[in-house]
Amino acid sequence: MVRRPKIVVEPPGPKAREIIARDEAVLSRSLTRTAPLVGVGAEGVWVRDIDGNEFLDFGSGIAVTNVGHMHPRVVETVKREVERLIFVNSFDFHTVPQVNLAERLVRITPGSFRKRVFFVNSGTEAVECAIKASRYRTGRYYTVAFINSFHGRTMGSLALTSTSTTARRRFQPMMPGVVHAPYPYCYRCPLGHREGPPDCGFACLSYLEDQILGHVAPPDEVSAIVFEPIQGAGGYVVPPGEWVRGLRRIADEHGIPLIADEVQSGMGRTGRWCAVEHFGVVPDGVTLSKAIAAGFPFGAFVGRADLLEWEPGAHENTLGGNPVLASVALTVLDVIEEERLMENAERVGSHMMGRLRDMASEHEVVGDVRGKGLMIGVEFVRDRETREPAPRVKSEVIRRAFKRGLILLGAGRSSLRLAPPLVITEEEADVGLDILEEVIGEVEGDLLS
Template structure:
């Protein structure tokens, strides 16, 4: 395919039928952007139940990094499923988790010895990170610092770190105690009303001067948990020296750095892990989403001397499932063999260029930011404030035109196609996105 094919204006009759039953039978605790009902996918293309074909700028929320139904991944899943589906890594052993771990300790940042823990999702990888960080200090460091504006998951421990949108936390208090939030380095809308670089990275100094020196003893802080690029918060990229300074602060007080790469990792930004762009080696790295091409798998990789929880203190019945691990091994091999890191960097750079050109033409685009194929386009009102109504209308127009793209933050278009996407395919998507935005401006303004 070279372009989307819309045969029936979506949502079509079959999609509406599924949506109606979904609403009746499934708890509606999630917010969907529009009623797309997926039937099959191949590469960067998806088909709905009514036969419409769409270009994918979403990758199932950053999951299908090597494209939908990649033959090598499908083959690995089939072969492993025929051999063994499950016997529980908690009490016994498999070959595939060991083989995957051998690969992960090589590609994750850090030249030190490492160990791996397997879970089922990004939220579970973060839960493991919380327990490892606190457990490593044997209860002497109960506090964890996280960033306002970041998303780390919806299970109770991960939710306690999450501070992306109030709806994610509303009604669930009390959450896990001991979590302290500080502002994320969002230069376009600096919470301190300063300008980089004149600010001299006050967002880091604030942690030391107003948190560690005022009310949270640094010797009682186990970890600082961060997203290298804030995902759900709006695809926000920190300024160049932020992580270097954060690392210096953490090292000064013996605090662990926990890098949440659930959305930004596995090649999304043109490197295996986004933190590599800043040359910082975290102590723990949480991985999920793109690791297994859609099969449930979460991973925590960390320094061997930190990953020292005693036997029986943490486990997961389904963590390290052999089918998921087989899919992950194949996924990593595809990224290497097809040079998808290079493709993500190259195609992403061209997309950023085109989007910045569109920004000059359309004042409603306030900011274009990102790395590789993790790009955010923030939409604003004439006064510069966020424009969620324009975002909603733009995404709906794109959907009806055959482009699947969603939002992040308050009013940011989230562009995260499969890493296999070509320049020609992303040009088609950006053309549709541009037309959809301009059409939305005529109705929403």
């Protein structure tokens, strides 16, 4: 029989409330906190809270637990490797797992050219490395990024991030030289084209070429074009392939490194190692983090060898490439390959998309469903015709689903990002989708009638 969420006490239960009260007194107020979950245990697609409730996880901690929570092989690797070697500073010295992992990442990332790898502890640092490597290599000043993109919160990557002004307000000056071009969020075209591609003529691409590179940032002074192959925090927005291929063409014409930020979309989530592969484009470098070490702080920038042929001392870190975590990452790669999780992501993802599209035809509030593999966005609207965003519908759906044992995460102004662990079965996906559908029906009735 298929497992279902188990709610023994309405969350947050008494034990959760106590921890949350203490948490609120000492932790930074900048943390968003989607739901009052105090996690104490997890396995596969299930998360248990401190009061004994069991939740089905449709978020994977934002695309982190791709191999499932507490995968036994990950747990075994950690136990084995901490008994062997916890740390050798990997910029002064060498370790075996770091080399093994770098060789492996070079093979699985797009492009058959020679590559090099730099290991980091988070997504933002992977992006920082990409920015610095591109600037060092080209000696150029500008960085091109895109509206509604998320690349991190440190001063370099934050300069690229433009999902919301909340993330940016009061932090200027950030890294200078960043120019933002429109991203093809075709459901809400930033240039106001309602007709969508190809009828819009890919106006966002011409805007980049004619306006940004023609008037603001001379292309021979651009060090990198950094983009998300599928926008993550911005709402799981899938661009048209022509746009991604257009970026490649522009980058080639002007000798600009093209960097795909795969921190959220990578590691098999979309049915490919990197989401950019769906568009038949080979970037000059990719950033990886989140799912790479199953929840441990780790990440990498993998780029064309020449991007990382910089002077010793030009860029280093203390904890990057930790041998235990590099071993975990190797296990994650094995699990994704051996358990055929990319195939599963495609199969279950297309089943979910089918059901979500049916929901869209039944429920007026579901304005758009989009995605690749198990990276699926569901956008709510107050009105199908005007496409007015419905942020309250989003937050109410998340809140009510949580009460019923389904973890959902929001993205963008009024979208859900559905990103269950890649080990999810079709039956488990249906359990979550049944709850989602029920909740959407209720919220639609309560908020919009």
